[in-house]
Amino acid sequence: MDVAFQMRGAGQVVIVDAAATGAAPGTVFQVPGAELAELPPLQGLHTHSFRWDHAIAFARWALGDDCPTDITVFLIEAQCVDFGADLSEPVQAGMDAVIERIEADYFAPLRPPGADDVSVEFSADGDLRLDSALAASRFPSDAVAAVLRGDDLWLIPLRGPRSGGLLLKQRNPKGDRSVLVREVLQGRSVAGPRSASWDDQQKALCIALGVPPESRR
Structure with a gap:
């Protein structure tokens, strides 16, 4: 039910859930829009x-006009x-495929374009500083x-903090x-x-540590 209320006022909604259709584990389904128009009744429904x-x-019933109309559902x-069971390898592969699809179709168009050649700055304490445009376009997960x-x-972008690595911290x-x-x-x-x-090719930012930019003039 929390998902329904979190949808309030959103322009687009993407839902990812598990499926049990008898297909091979890890198979990814994208639910056709026609099926979203014929949803099950809520009478007698139990939270489990x-x-x-x-x-x-439930969102259509509870939110009314505030319920989004652009909804996409991926089932794995x-x-x-x-x-408590861990994800199996085929299901993890299916998850990875869905993540890549969501990244390409929904997140990437929202980010500012990233320039190929940029400038970064190191502090005397060993902090690497990136401007907001570079961070948003190349390192959206902050990991x-x-x-x-x-x-x-x-500097290699990771999918998120669970992947380990270092965290980019907001400075201002x-x-x-x-x-x-x-x-x-x-x-x-x-x-x-x-x-x-x-x-x-490397999907990473290469920072030249040799000669500072002003020394090349």
């Missing part, structure tokens, strides 16, 4: 049997529904991995971010601005 279609039906065939390769520092209301990379730098003194470029 509340499914995605009940959530939509489950392999095991035992309490990153930092890897030193020769004279370059690579504008949305600029910073992350402590002092240990990754292994004692290098790199305070000041540095040139960086986005590598599409």
Whole structure:
């Protein structure tokens, strides 16, 4: 039921749920819009049997005109529904496919375009500072991995905090971010601005630690 109330006033809603149709575990289904128009009745419904279609039906009843009309549902065939069971490999693969689809179709268009060549700044304390546009376009989850390769520092976006790595912290209301990379730098003194470029093949930001931009003029 909480899902129904969280839908209030949203422009778009994407629901991801498990399915038990007998298909191979990890199979992904996208529910056709016609099925969303024919939802089950709410009479006699118990909270323990509340499914995605009940959530939509309840939202339409409870929210009225505030219920979104643009709703997409992805269902992933489950392999095991035992309490506390981990995701199986095929179901995890299905989840990954849905995440990539949602990222490409729903999140990516909302983000500002990221420039290929940018500038970042290191503080004397070992903080790496990114402006808000760079952080939003390239590191939307605020979770990153930092890897030193020769004279370059690579900043790799992760899916979220559960993936481990480092967290970008918001520095100001504008949305600029910073992350402590002092240990990754292994004692290098790199305070000041540095040139960086986005590598599409590596899907990572490459920061040149060698010569500062102003020294090249």
